Amino acid sequence: MYRLLHALTARSSVADLLLAWExxxxxxxxxxxxxxAIPAxxxxxxxxxxxxxRRFQALGLADVVQDDLGNVYGRTPGDDPSAPALLISAHLDTVFPAETDLTARREETRIYGPGVGDNSLGLAAMIALAEQIxxxxxxxPVDIRWVAxxxxxxxxxxxxxxxxxxxxxxxxxxAIVLEGMGLGRVYHAGLGVRRLRVxxxxxxxxxxxxxxRPSAIHHLLRMGAxxxxxxxxxxxxxxxxxIGLISGGVSINTRAPEASLSVDLRSVDGEALAGLEESVRSVIRRYATPSLEISTEVIGDRPSAxxxxxxPLVQAAIAALDYAGFHAPLLEIGSTDANILLANGIPTVCIGITTGGDAHTIREHIETTHLAAGMRQLTLLALLAAEHIEAWSDRDQNI
Structure with missing residues (x-):
């Protein structure tokens, strides 16, 4: 892998871009x-x-379009449009409600702001690489498909x-999935998640x-216990x-007509996750009673893969991080868009652009000192993947 990396960085066009990120x-x-600053x-x-x-259009990308859900697509044409394409993606949404104060501030080498790392920086990095290319x-060598x-x-x-x-x-x-934070880590596995609302x-x-009379809350509490x-x-x-959420009731002096709880189940193994869900459903079934209606709905399903x-794609990500100065990358499992790609048989890694902290809180922040290193990592990984896509597109390929 390092031989391929050295051959790539020896090209003047690539070397110039790697230097330019600073x-x-x-x-x-x-x-x-x-x-x-845009609520999402x-x-x-x-x-x-x-x-x-609008940014994709301004860059002159081909086939810029939104689908019916709101995903945004663009394409950088490659030498061989008939070959399998490289997908680079970043997610648009944040965990913050629309009314959240999104005011950002800069303090020395940190930038604070809700959603700044997850995933404003990921989107910006995708746009920046597309722009420089x-x-x-x-x-x-092949088409690059950019997807927000x-x-x-x-x-x-x-x-x-x-x-x-x-x-x-x-x-x-x-495929390469981008998150703003997490530089120094390579996410090569998707954590399985099932969420139930009872x-x-x-x-x-x-x-x-x-x-x-039976109270929905009383019964739910017994079931939850x-x-x-x-x-x-x-x-x-x-x-x-x-159990992350419990809700219900009308007032303190009303026997509740409705109550609910939400369960989050996670596992690195699909069979273990299925077994865990069946154990939960077994308990719920045991609390069935003619005087109350009990329903269970799946509200979340993220496949493990x-x-x-x-x-080679994982090894390329490790080599790119090493080149960028992160010599002992962590190999991780996560719950990201990569889950879907991996579950569909598409070799995928998820990487970060810089370090940071307090994700999903109003104290969320990113470190600016590592941005150039993060973009060098992304550049090298993307170019390596594009050059060797036909050889690496078998998910069982080894090196």
Whole structure:
């Protein structure tokens, strides 16, 4: 892999671009903050999507379009348009409600702002690489498909990438998913997630006048206590169980007509995840009663899948990080758009552009000192993947 990397960096056009990222850092930050200032809650990414679409058009990308969900697509034509394409993606949405104060601030080498790292910087990095390839008239061996996806976060359920795979999947040989933070890590495996919402409904009534009627809340609490007591996720393969939300009731003196809880199940192994879900459903079934209606709905489904560590794309990501100065990268499992690509048999890695912290909080921040290194990593990985896509597009390929 290092021989391929050295051959690539020996080209003057590539070497010039790698050096240029230091001078382009402020441009990258300006793009990041422009994107960060545009609200983009999951299911309401339209304004940010429109901005990215305009940027793709301004760069002269081919086939710029939005699909019916709001994903934004663009294409850099390659030498061989019939060959499998390289997909590079970043998600548009953030976890923050539309009314969140998005004011950003800069303190020395840090920039603070809700969503600045997840995923404003990821989007900005994608745009920046597309821009430099276009401006420098670099023609990749194969088409590069750029996709800004919706619905990556939370209950978005990765639906944007699902739609992108439906649209492009048969044309894609390899994929790189971008997150703003996480530089120094290579995410080569997707964490499986199942989310269930359990709803209990009853007749309701007055707390005094209708004493004895079943309460949806009382029943839900008993069920929830049984779940917490009985569900013991395996430590190997690593799995987790969490009741993250409980809601219901009308008032303090009303026997609740409805109550619900939401369960989050995770595992690195698909069979373990299925077994964990069945254990949860078994407890729920045990609490069935004629006096109450109980329903269970799947509200989230993220498939587990993995790319072997010795796959050339993973090794290329490690080599690119090493070149960028990160000599001991961590190989990770995560829950990102990469889950969908991996589950569809497309060799995929997810990488970060810089380091940072406090993701998904108003204290979220990124470090600016590593931006050039992060972009060098992305540049090398993208160019290596584009050059060797036909040899590497078998997910079971080893080196």
């Amino acid at each position: 001078d382009l850092r402020e441009d990258l930050l300006e793009e990041t903050l422009t994107i960060q 809650p999951t299911f309401a990414e339209q304004e940010r999507a429109a901005y990215v679409e 276009s401006r420098r008239r670099l023609v990749p 996806t919706v619905r990556e976060e939370g209950l978005g359920n990765l639906d944007g990438m699902r739609r992108a795979c439906d649209r492009l999947g048969g044309q894609i040989g390899l 709803v209990v409904k009853g007749p309701g009534g007055h707390s005094w006048l209708h004493n004895g 049984a779940l917490v007591e009985e569900i013991q996720p395996p430590g190997e393969p690593r799995s987790t169980f969490n 993995a790319l072997p560590v010795n796959h």
